[in-house]
Amino acid sequence: MKQKRYILPESEIPTQWYNIQADMVNKPQPMIHPGTKQPIKAEDLYPLFAEECARQEVNQTDRWIDIPEDVREKYAYYRCTPLVRAYGLEEALGTPAHIYFKNESVNPLGSHKLNSAIPQAYYCKQQGVTNVTTETGAGQWGAALSYAAKLYGLDCAVYQVKISYEQKPYRRSIMNVFDALVTPSPSMSTRAGKDILTADPNHQGSLGTAISEAVELAMTTPNCKYLLGSVLSHVCLHQTVIGLEAEKQMAMAGEYPDIVIGCFGGGSNFSGISFPFLRHNLLDGKKTRFIAAEPASCPKLTKGEFKYDFGDETGLTPLIPMFSLGHDFRPANIHAGGLRYHGAGAIVSQLLKDGLIEATDIRQLDSFAAGVLFARAEGIIPAPESCHAIAAAVNEANKCKESGEQKVILFNLSGHGLVDMSAYDQYISGTLANTGD
């Protein structure tokens, strides 16, 4: 019987996260304080983030950072996740390529986001924080944090991008099961939200807007921290458990990826799957290609500008050195809510600037075409975000079909789409817009 899934026991859950900054020749430039124009130090971030997360954020020297044992115990609720050989997809495409995917969708919260929600909630609890707040787009991060907060006995408030709140009501329901307070953003509950709604009462929301609201809540609530699900370097760090496991699992399969692909919103799952393999490009002369698949309607990597920009819409965050479409960019209402963000994290931006990774943009209809093809071949309905990675993998596999090359393609299946079925309904009925053309 052909081996389909490569499974690691709990004992193989990584004991350390991989900090790629230590191995980068050109380090990411520091974040800048918008008032003082000085580089941000860890202490500057303490009011906003858990202190350990703030220290991880600016750590450019330690290659390996220990994962607390309690976090590993919580990871064991769903990790290690399987690496899967996509025989069904290969057959459907008729490609000589070997396609693998890391299946983060088996996580009971539905995506990779829990990999960072657990340690962030853990570090908050450790320093006596009682309340946490965040933004969420499609709701994957909000759902993950709601659960992580419940695990550690923290009160959790989530600002969900309004268009996603309406498109994906079940995600709000999931957060409610975990006792989180969910508010559609922009809302009248913050100064930032009020300003935005006053200027545009029909504003559909964006991650940038929701971040503004969550940051404001954290800054005006005692003993409350703000937690972010992507973009920041410590979030990408936590996500490296994905690639570290995949590295071992690819070895079990006796292969090494020629191409590694992740969908791209702010960078968390792309970084997670890529960085551990990228270190072998940086250190061991490997020549793997790394492709970030972003939506054509929000093309910060392929059409954005590298500059210092705010992480949120109203300018409450530090300035981040990143590829950006501008912090006031208003993305189209695509269903991949987790990819509707104007900028890219500092590490990924530097890597792209230095030509160490690539980016590609995917149109909405192409993403769903790939997603349905994948579902029928592999039995898993992918998240609209993940459909972008699948579409990029399909493109590369089709190139192999033309050239006859038997390349090894690995992509990250960041989440399942079972709570996004209205998007599939629209796609199948032919009413979905190809936003981004």
Added chain:
Amino acid sequence: MKQKRYILPESEIPTQWYNIQADMVNKPQPMIHPGTKQPIKAEDLYPLFAEECARQEVNQTDRWIDIPEDVREKYAYYRCTPLVRAYGLEEALGTPAHIYFKNESVNPLGSHKLNSAIPQAYYCKQQGVTNVTTETGAGQWGAALSYAAKLYGLDCAVYQVKISYEQKPYRRSIMNVFDALVTPSPSMSTRAGKDILTADPNHQGSLGTAISEAVELAMTTPNCKYLLGSVLSHVCLHQTVIGLEAEKQMAMAGEYPDIVIGCFGGGSNFSGISFPFLRHNLLDGKKTRFIAAEPASCPKLTKGEFKYDFGDETGLTPLIPMFSLGHDFRPANIHAGGLRYHGAGAIVSQLLKDGLIEATDIRQLDSFAAGVLFARAEGIIPAPESCHAIAAAVNEANKCKESGEQKVILFNLSGHGLVDMSAYDQYISGTLANTGD
């Protein structure tokens, strides 16, 4: 680190299903042809079912039945499933009991139903069948069969119980992704449906009604077979992969269950988790208790009568020897659509009659209370059906708390509830009825 999940490699996917009928002293009585009153032979079922399924249905002698290699390959898409120690739930309850669950919810279609959908579709394909049809309640079986049919290139038509079709629209969407034709039942597309709707235009549907429609479609369509997701002995047979894996995994944990629990609609997941352990009661003197957890609003095991009855509402099926509430029983509109069935399979019915298993009934609000408790402790939102098993496990764990006994409790988490969030919304907002009081 305490071990949380017990994982088996693909090579440990069972090679044979366990046929408990071979080990029963009192065999289930045969099904009876309603016209001739003669016992049903395999050949009598050929018009309706795949021939191999018909043979398995009446096989009371072979203890082990080989799983085709192609079916094992498809099982490898999601099996072996994890056995999980519910430390979080134990802590939340403060019980000395050790609670384990077999996690069938990691299946990408969301439930254990694929375990039988794959072999049934395989056997149809093998004998040249081109079309399959079935009924579905909550949609777990319909979703599983839609995918299995797609895997084997079969056209699939599903009659979904109308109340579930409306309560759980995402399940229909999932079936549509796999190209199935989904019709709410009762419908005007069959004689049976027309008769029911003529008598009661507001009929909300039931599994019995939907079975009538699917059976009629199979009998009136060339080269079309009817496939059933529960009740029948060959379905229970296929589901024994659950318990066979769990047996090995409990041994990995160094424990053996004192109590095994499954929720109960027609018997498929309960049989799957129970029969492999029950064989050690039958053959090796073990004293494990087996508890079928049914909804209080559809209490065929606790309040039904053991008799020959039809499997469907209008009387198209053979007569089955079973505990039944009457084939025209109209269950309340509880959210656990998969449990809204009037009868129990012949094997389970005989086992209950002989005192080899037990049954308990759970009210809807108690089931959701247990489900939310479990979700917050373990991070998995369970299907409304599975909530009944959890509630029964919680009851047993609470008894251990009172008595101080450290019993080992194993239940089957038959599926996740991510497509059933409207039910959780109602529960959390306090508007859910305690139907069945």
